[in-house]
Amino acid sequence: MIRAVASLSLNIDRSSPVPLYHQVVQGIESAIRSGELVPGTRLDNEIELAARLNLSRPTMRKAMDELVRSGLLVRKRGVGTQVVASQVRRHLELSSLFDDLQRGGSKPTTEVLTFSHTAADERIRETLQLPPDALIYHFTRLRKMNGKPLALMENWVRDDITEIDESSLGSRGLYEILRTAGVNFRLANQRIGAVRADDEQAVLLQAEPGAALVTMERTAVDDTGRQVETGRHAYRADSYSFEMTLVQR
Amino acid sequence: MIRAVASLSLNIDRSSPVPLYHQVVQGIESAIRSGELVPGTRLDNEIELAARLNLSRPTMRKAMDELVRSGLLVRKRGVGTQVVASQVRRHLELSSLFDDLQRGGSKPTTEVLTFSHTAADERIRETLQLPPDALIYHFTRLRKMNGKPLALMENWVRDDITEIDESSLGSRGLYEILRTAGVNFRLANQRIGAVRADDEQAVLLQAEPGAALVTMERTAVDDTGRQVETGRHAYRADSYSFEMTLVQR
DNA sequence: GTCAATCGTATGTTAGGACATATGTACATC
DNA sequence: GATGTACATATGTCCTAACATACGATTGAC
Numbered sequence: 001m002i003r004a005v006a007s008l009s010l011n012i013d014r015s016s017p018v019p020l021y022h023q024v025v026q027g028i029e030s031a032i033r034s035g036e037l038v039p040g041t042r043l044d045n046e047i048e049l050a051a052r053l054n055l056s057r058p059t060m061r062k063a064m065d066e067l068v069r070s071g072l073l074v075r076k077r078g079v080g081t082q083v084v085a086s087q088v089r090r091h092l093e094l095s096s097l098f099d100d101l102q103r104g105g106s107k108p109t110t111e112v113l114t115f116s117h118t119a120a121d122e123r124i125r126e127t128l129q130l131p132p133d134a135l136i137y138h139f140t141r142l143r144k145m146n147g148k149p150l151a152l153m154e155n156w157v158r159d160d161i162t163e164i165d166e167s168s169l170g171s172r173g174l175y176e177i178l179r180t181a182g183v184n185f186r187l188a189n190q191r192i193g194a195v196r197a198d199d200e201q202a203v204l205l206q207a208e209p210g211a212a213l214v215t216m217e218r219t220a221v222d223d224t225g226r227q228v229e230t231g232r233h234a235y236r237a238d239s240y241s242f243e244m245t246l247v248q249r
Numbered sequence: 250m251i252r253a254v255a256s257l258s259l260n261i262d263r264s265s266p267v268p269l270y271h272q273v274v275q276g277i278e279s280a281i282r283s284g285e286l287v288p289g290t291r292l293d294n295e296i297e298l299a300a301r302l303n304l305s306r307p308t309m310r311k312a313m314d315e316l317v318r319s320g321l322l323v324r325k326r327g328v329g330t331q332v333v334a335s336q337v338r339r340h341l342e343l344s345s346l347f348d349d350l351q352r353g354g355s356k357p358t359t360e361v362l363t364f365s366h367t368a369a370d371e372r373i374r375e376t377l378q379l380p381p382d383a384l385i386y387h388f389t390r391l392r393k394m395n396g397k398p399l400a401l402m403e404n405w406v407r408d409d410i411t412e413i414d415e416s417s418l419g420s421r422g423l424y425e426i427l428r429t430a431g432v433n434f435r436l437a438n439q440r441i442g443a444v445r446a447d448d449e450q451a452v453l454l455q456a457e458p459g460a461a462l463v464t465m466e467r468t469a470v471d472d473t474g475r476q477v478e479t480g481r482h483a484y485r486a487d488s489y490s491f492e493m494t495l496v497q498r
Numbered sequence: 499g500t501c502a503a504t505c506g507t508a509t510g511t512t513a514g515g516a517c518a519t520a521t522g523t524a525c526a527t528c
Numbered sequence: 529g530a531t532g533t534a535c536a537t538a539t540g541t542c543c544t545a546a547c548a549t550a551c552g553a554t555t556g557a558c
Contacts, residue, residue: 019510019511019512020511020512021511021512039474040474045537045538045539046538046539047538055512055513056512056513056514057513057514057515058307058511058512058513058514059511059512059513061539061540062511062512069318071435071436074435074472074473074474075538075539075540076472076520076521076538076539077519077520077521077538077539077540078519078520078521078522078537078538078539079520079521079522079537079538079539080537080538080539081538081539082474083474084435084436084470084472084474186320186323186333186496187320187333187494187495187496188494188495189492189493189494189495190492190493190494190495191490191491191492191493192441192463192490192491192493193443193463193486193489193490193491194442194443194444194461194462194463194464194486194490195443195461195486196445196459196460196461210445210459211445212443212444212445212461212462213443213461214441214442214443215443215490221333223323223325223333224323225288225289225323225331225332225333237442237443237444240442241440241441241442241443241464242440242441242442243438243439243440244438244439244440244441245436245437245438245439246436246437246439247435247436248433248434248435248436268540268541268542269541269542270541270542294507294508294509295508295509296508304542304543305542305543305544306543306544306545307542307543307544308541308542308543310509310510311541311542324508324509324510325508325509325550325551326508326509326510326549326550326551327506327507327508327509327549327550327551327552328507328508328509328550328551328552329507329508329509330508330509
């Protein structure tokens with residue numbers, strides 16, 4: 001059986017500050033997304049590819065490792081490496097709703113409903129691992145997209161990172177503010193579920209009482225191990241859902 | 250400032266078929282989960298650790314790479330590597346509800362509501378990328394846990410993998426059946442949202458009409474690039490939610 | 499006393515080589 | 529003609545060896 005073998009050619013710029021393996025990742029990824037590499041095609045073997053690009057095998061391999069991890073390629077020992085899917089959505093990212101919407105080309109607006117800088121209650125102190133006398137920012141926001149209410153968000157943020165005020169929350173996303181303040185998010189635990197809207201939620205989201213809402217609770221940790229933020233969000237189910245790609249390793 | 254540096258010691262078995270780097274991963278991971286390595290502690294540097302375990306630096310590094318990727322460790326150039334969090338839940342896995350429940354120690358039961366082996370309609374053919382004359386298995390199941398209805402599941406599975414019948418679906422999970430038939434799942438695209446239960450769903454799930462349900466749509470791809478299965482599930486929101494850990498890379 | 503240059507340290511990147519092992523195919527055998 | 533074995537092939541693992549680069553702390557100059 002003769003199988004199609006792709007002979008993709010990439011340009012590697014050795015004077016670029018971008019690591020070689022990453023240039024390869026980007027090159028292959030864009031070749032897949034552009035349709036140049038159709039799902040199912042087999043790639044040349046690692047050694048061949050490395051030789052063609054004047055790279056060492058470990059470097060080539062590291063690039064392919066990343067692509068395998070992200071689900072674009074599949075390796076089979078003794079057989080070869082082939083393209084799996086072109087439609088891999090980006091892994092559910094550590095981003096905020098604001099980022100997502102803005103990237104989607106929409107114009108999100110934010111209304112700050114409540115805002116306080118007070119002592120944290122015990123549940124929050126525990127979640128964010130704060131000492132008994134710690135202060136936190138606590139606020140609720142209503143996010144609209146194109147004038148239509150989309151999400152109701154309640155967040156608690158530790159106050160030893162940066163100063164947060166009502167007006168900045170109105171114009172920028174929370175994660176954007178925190179990132180600007182030097183926070184590097186590393187991981188987040190989140191839980192997605194559903195509830196029926198109570199009267200207050202229904203009014204704010206301009207939905208019927210009892211309408212289905214998607215709920216999301218999240219606690220985010222930065223690269224120093226601090227629990228930076230925790231929040232409880234509710235989205236109109238008719239306007240929002242969580243999409244993700246799971247990759248088996 | 251003097252920081253605690255952990256001097257963990259592991260046993261590496263060079264005669265084991267388990268790769269060395271993976272033995273290190275397992276060792277450090279269990280040390281973290283057991284509390285031996287407290288979040289915040291700094292590890293010795295890569296070269297030091299490698300030397301102590303009689304491993305090369307690349308091998309040690311590969312092990313630490315995995316741990317960083319899974320969110321247990323954090324590296325900072327010029328500084329060192331430290332333990333982030335002990336409470337990382339396992340990444341949302343490519344598993345079925347059946348697997349999850351069984352692992353949780355519960356006894357799931359499955360009731361097959363409908364079952365057919367027929368021609369695929371266009372939508373399904375497109376989703377699973379099948380030719381016009383393809384046949385598929387189509388079935389709906391009701392899953393209970395401890396006698397209580399939990400999920401209503403509708404699935405479409407291509408029929409060129411293994412024979413599926415009603416009775417095996419009643420006793421085993423779908424993913425278990427497919428894995429036994431040699432399917433190696435690689436990735437899945439899924440979407441999580443919410444709806445209100447319609448009358449039929451309410452009756453089957455023993456919930457009130459209009460109750461909130463968590464919905465999940467998923468299409469799974471195996472390591473040969475085939476779209477193996479697609480499905481639409483609805484869970485009682487009061488009994489089920491999706492938990493996951495996101496890792497920023 | 500403050501600030502900037504310097505230096506040690508740890509991770510980041512790349513190279514090149516060697517051997518192990520799973521897979522599929524082609525060939526030889528029965 | 530069916531079956532099993534041997535071989536080529538491609539990935540999997542592991543090693544040694546450098547050099548690059550970012551960060552923190554110390555040192556030195558002003």
